[in-house]
Amino acid sequence: MKPSLPQNDPNAQQRSDYINQQRQAYHFDYDFLSPLALSKELPAIENLSVDYIAERLLATAELPVNMLAVKARSFLDPLDDLQDYEDFFPVLPLPAIAKTYQTDRAFAEQRLSGANPMVLRLLDPADPRAQILAQLPSFKFFNLPKELQENNIYIADYTGTDPSYLGPSKVQGGTYEKGRKYLPKPRAFFHWRWTGIRDRGEMVPLAIQLDTNRESHVYTPSDPPLDWLFAKLCVQVADANHHEMCSHLALTHLVMEPFAIVTARQLAENHPLSLLLRPHFRFMLANSHLARARLINPGGPVDGLLAGSLAESLELARDAYTNWSLDGFSFPAELKNRGMDDVNQLPHYPYRDDGLLLWNAIHTFVTGFINYFYPTNDVIAEDIELQSWAAELASEKGGRVKGMPAQIDTAQQLIEIVTTVIFTCGPQHSAVNYPQDYYMSFAANMPLAAYRDIPAAEEAIGEAYILKMLPPHQRAAEQLQILFTLSAYHYDRLGYYDKSYQELYNKCFKEVFEGGPIEILVQQFQQELNIAEQKIDANNKKRVIPYISLKPSLVLNSISI
Ligand code: MN
Numbered sequence: 079m080k081p082s083l084p085q086n087d088p089n090a091q092q093r094s095d096y097i098n099q100q101r102q103a104y105h106f107d108y109d110f111l112s113p114l115a116l117s118k119e120l121p122a123i124e125n126l127s128v129d130y131i132a133e134r135l136l137a138t139a140e141l142p143v144n145m146l147a148v149k150a151r152s153f154l155d156p157l158d159d160l161q162d163y164e165d166f167f168p169v170l171p172l173p174a175i176a177k178t179y180q181t182d183r184a185f186a187e188q189r190l191s192g193a194n195p196m197v198l199r200l201l202d203p204a205d206p207r208a209q210i211l212a213q214l215p216s217f218k219f220f221n222l223p224k225e226l227q228e229n230n231i232y233i234a235d236y237t238g239t240d241p242s243y244l245g246p247s248k249v250q251g252g253t254y255e256k257g258r259k260y261l262p263k264p265r266a267f268f269h270w271r272w273t274g275i276r277d278r279g280e281m282v283p284l285a286i287q288l289d290t291n292r293e294s295h296v297y298t299p300s301d302p303p304l305d306w307l308f309a310k311l312c313v314q315v316a317d318a319n320h321h322e323m324c325s326h327l328a329l330t331h332l333v334m335e336p337f338a339i340v341t342a343r344q345l346a347e348n349h350p351l352s353l354l355l356r357p358h359f360r361f362m363l364a365n366s367h368l369a370r371a372r373l374i375n376p377g378g379p380v381d382g383l384l385a386g387s388l389a390e391s392l393e394l395a396r397d398a399y400t401n402w403s404l405d406g407f408s409f410p411a412e413l414k415n416r417g418m419d420d421v422n423q424l425p426h427y428p429y430r431d432d433g434l435l436l437w438n439a440i441h442t443f444v445t446g447f448i449n450y451f452y453p454t455n456d457v458i459a460e461d462i463e464l465q466s467w468a469a470e471l472a473s474e475k476g477g478r479v480k481g482m483p484a485q486i487d488t489a490q491q492l493i494e495i496v497t498t499v500i501f502t503c504g505p506q507h508s509a510v511n512y513p514q515d516y517y518m519s520f521a522a523n524m525p526l527a528a529y530r531d532i533p534a535a536e537e538a539i540g541e542a543y544i545l546k547m548l549p550p551h552q553r554a555a556e557q558l559q560i561l562f563t564l565s566a567y568h569y570d571r572l573g574y575y576d577k578s579y580q581e582l583y584n585k586c587f588k589e590v591f592e593g594g595p596i597e598i599l600v601q602q603f604q605q606e607l608n609i610a611e612q613k614i615d616a617n618n619k620k621r622v623i624p625y626i627s628l629k630p631s632l633v634l635n636s637i638s639i
Contacts, residue, residue, distance in 0.1 A: 079348045079586050081596075083451065085460045093346040097463075104342045106476070110370065111392060114399055115336045115478045117363050124363045127581050130569055130638070137567040144169035145559055152551050159541060163522035163548075166558050173516050174623075179523040182299060184623065185310050186268055186281040189234055191625040193513035193524065194321035195429035196329075198268065199240065200417030201231045207239070210287055211267055216300045225269060229423050232268040232281070236316035237290050239265075248394065249319070252387035252527075254553070260528040261319055261385035262312035264288050270424055277425040288312055288532050295535050308539045311525065311547065312532065318524040319385050321510065324398035327374075330507040331366060331637055332395065333402050336477030337499055338362050344467040347583075350451040351464060353590055354444075354496070357578035358503040361569065361638035379560045383553060385527035403481030408498045409437045409506070428625035429509065432614050436505045436572070436628060439606035441497045443573070446599045448496065452489045459487070504572045508633040515565035516626075521554035529553075564639060572633040573603045 087093055107118040147168040157163070164176055178184040189198040201208060203226040211222055211231070225231055233240075238248070249261040267284040286297045286309040297309035338359035345352035374380045374392060381388040405411065413419040413430055421431075452458050459465075464486055470476035472484040486492050518524040530547040533539060549557060570577045579587065590596055607630040618624035626632060 081348050081350045081353055081451075081587065081590055082346075083350065083457065083461050084346065084463045085457075087346070087348070093348075096346055097344065101343050104339050106336075106339065111332075111396055113478060114332055114396065115339070115476070116332070116370075117335060117339050117366060120363055120367045121342075123582075124361070126361055126364050129581070130361060133569070134567040134639075138563055140169050141559065141562055141566070145555065148555050148558075152555075157545060157548075157551055157554075160522060160544065163520065163554065166521070166554060170558075170562065173520045173523075175517050175523045176520045178623075179520070180307055180310075182283050182310075183280070185313075186283050187623050188314075188317075188517065189232075189268065190281060190426065191428035191621075191623065191627075192317075193510065193517040194317050194325050195427075195509070196325050196412070196416075197234045197236075197317065197320060198232050198416070198418065199234075200229055200423075201226065201233045201267070202417075203227050203229075205233075207233060207235070207265065210265070210296060211285060214285060214296060214298060216298050220269075229417075230270045230272070231284075232270065234266045234268070234313065234317070236313070236320060237263045237265055248397070249386040249390045251385055252381070252390065254382065254529075256550075257529075258531075259385050260531050262288060262316055262528055262532055263290070264309070264313050264316055265290065266313045277422075279425065281426070283310070286310065286313060294532075302539075304541060304544060305539045308544050308547070311522075311544065312528065314524050315385060315526070315528045318518060318526050319391070319394065321518070321524075322380070322384060322526070323391050323394035326507075326510045326514075327369075328395040328398035329402055329407070330502055330510060331362075331369065332399055333407075333479075334359075334362065334499065334503055334507075334637060335366055336471060336479050340467055340470045340477050344470055345463050348587070349463055350447070351467070351496070353587060354447055355499065356582055357570075357575045357635050358500050360578040360582070360636040362503070362636055365638060373560075379556065383526045383549075383557055383560065404479055404495065404498055405481040407481075407502070408494060409433055409501055426621075428617070428621065429628070431617065432610075432625060432628035433505060433509070435610035435613060436607070436630060436633065437497070437501055439573075439603060439610055439630075440500050440504070441493070442606060443599060443603035444497045444500065445493050446602070447596070448489050448493050450595055450599070452492070455488050458489060458492065464492075503636050505628055505633050507637045508572075509627045511637075511639060512565045512632065513627050514561040519558045519561040519565075521549045521557045525549050526557050527553070567639055568632065568634060569638040570635050572630055572635055573600070573607045575600065575635070578635060 084093060103121040105118040107116045110116050144167065148166050151165060164172055175184065189195065208226055208231065211217060251258055251260045253259065265287045269282050269284045270279055271282050272279040283299065288294060288297065288309060297306055299306055341352055341355050341359065372378055376388055380391050384391045406415065410419065418424060418427060418430060468482065468486045469484045471479045472482040483491065525548050527549065528547050529550060533543065611630045614629050
């Protein structure tokens with residue numbers, strides 16, 4: 079079979095037979111998490127392959143041994159100081175964050191290169207939230223109006239003030255066998271402190287407001303160390319819940335699902351856009367069905383380990399989905415929205431700097447690919463499959479994708495859409511998926527829930543209080559187990575298509591990649607990605623904490639895990 083647009087294909091009948099068949103096999107489900115458009119059934123070709131299953135099992139082989147050793151120790155050794163959280167890794171390597179997570183540097187750096195680098199934003203000088211800082215006595219040697227005016231103050235706000243963050247009244251907290259769970263909804267303020275040497279500086283935390291409903295203490299680094307650590311851990315709990323439900327589940331897995339469904343339903347197997355996109359959807363629907371059965375099911379890990387009840391946690395995902403749009407979440411637009419796009423204003427933001435290298439590589443590749451198959455806009459207008467694809471993605475009765483045009487008029491428009499889709503399935507998902515291991519499997523750094531409420535102002539916080547707030551033994555063990563499982567395996571690698579092609583097509587599209595202009599485009603894409611890898615390695619030599627989540631060799635093509 080040769081790649082072909084519908085208007086040029088001599089086998090029109092074969093094409094429409096295939097599409098009719100596909101429409102019988104793929105349907106939308108709007109009921110599971112209304113109004114989201116998810117996939118109803120899982121066609122056989124979408125199932126995890128034998129290779130995938132075998133390789134993934136192998137990648138987690140050490141986990142059962144590790145957990146047995148943890149269980150054996152737990153009888154002798156209850157959690158009675160913070161150090162004990164390191165004991166959950168008798169066999170698996172202890173994540174590096176375990177040795178630094180209590181420091182302000184590691185705390186601030188996680189906003190820029192951690193598991194969830196998508197919350198921090200620039201604080202506008204006129205924003206009323208700046209007043210919280212103005213009242214703090216410890217700021218008398220710090221020129222707040224000047225720092226605000228010069229755009230050096232940032233905020234991570236989990237109260238629901240910023241769009242799609244944790245709503246103030248939405249999560250009351252779930253329960254577990256021994257009582258209640260809590261979700262702190264703090265505001266954390268940060269300062270980009272210039273060191274005076276050219277473009278050098280450092281992000282430092284300034285203050286944390288734990289409770290915005292009542293007059294309560296605003297914590298700062300001048301508080302007793304354990305009080306300040308407690309406040310930082312409350313931010314980490316909020317960030318962990320935002321990460322899993324919003325940044326990870328909603329803004330990668332859920333928003334991309336309609337694209338996999340509509341591509342299968344509207345484009346012939348040999349449609350160039352289908353050939354380009356399907357490797358980027360490989361195993362996405364299988365994972366989505368698995369997640370519904372085993373992650374967000376009643377009694378499952380989200381229900382058991384996250385702070386909210388299952389319904390409350392899913393509400394957070396629904397909220398994030400509702401605030402998402404395809405155009406608003408192209409990588410450059412999303413950075414600009416948070417005021418995080420200016421390199422002169424904020425010279426250190428690894429997620430942005432490494433992400434842009436990958437965005438640009440994908441954009442160049444997609445531009446070459448689309449321009450090759452669509453030399454003029456007339457060719458786009460005549461492509462009835464492409465037009466049905468766009469119409470169904472945008473439709474209320476289809477993918478319900480916000481920001482998706484119902485009609486494609488220009489190659490440029492298609493390039494922007496396809497670049498955002500590939501970036502979201504590849505780099506964006508990998509950037510939030512794999513740090514589940516490096517940053518979140520160690521429960522004391524990013525606890526998935528708080529097991530004690532924010533204290534009354536007069537209550538003293540000591541290590542015992544912090545230990546009661548952190549996940550108890552069994553919960554910490556389960557957190558490690560699930561988050562390690564979700565980030566131990568890499569099916570493929572961004573820009574390398576052999577594996578998914580072989581599994582999808584049994585080589586029937588050999589000519590797409592062997593000889594000819596498309597093979598050259600793919601090779602150039604791979605070269606660009608390898609250059610990006612070298613730049614990231616060089617950048618990491620200058621970074622106090624290396625950022626590996628967007629190294630192209632560790633980024634997948636698809637949301638396959
Ligand atoms: Mn994932």
